[in-house]
Amino acid sequence: MKTIKISMLALTLAFMSFNVLPTKTVTTKIEKETSLIIWKSEQIDLGEIPQNKPKSIDFEFKNTGKTAVIITNVKASCGCTATDYTKTPIQPGQTAKVTATYNAAAKGAFTKTVTVTTNAEVTPKVLSFKGTVI
DSSP states (O other): OHHHHHHHHHHHHHHHHTOOOOOOOOOOOOOOOOOSEEESOSEEEEEEEOTTSOEEEEEEEEEOSSSOBOEEEEEESSTTEEEEEOOSOBOTTOEEEEEEEEOOOSOEEEEEEEEEEESSOSSOEEEEEEEEEO
């Protein structure tokens, strides 16, 4: 009888140690960050372009936000592409552009990218252009 009481006591203590406490639900509000920049086109097909004649490609965008957008960096995917961009702050409602100038030295199909970093987007925007050098 004593062993049964000890067993019951041990069993009771075991169940008490696995007591289920009410859980607290934590709700986190995640706001979707919307881009302040609307690009006219993120990919441009140039079609056929002549060899040894540099071709300029303009990527235009509009600042649709409430604060100024500043382009902090523009980087081409290769040395065959030069870049230029608006250096002054782009105010809300204004448009601006990033220009890539491709030196079409080698014949054949190509695809190139230009990466644009701004204060408006966490992730840099990758713009691309393609075509065939004839």
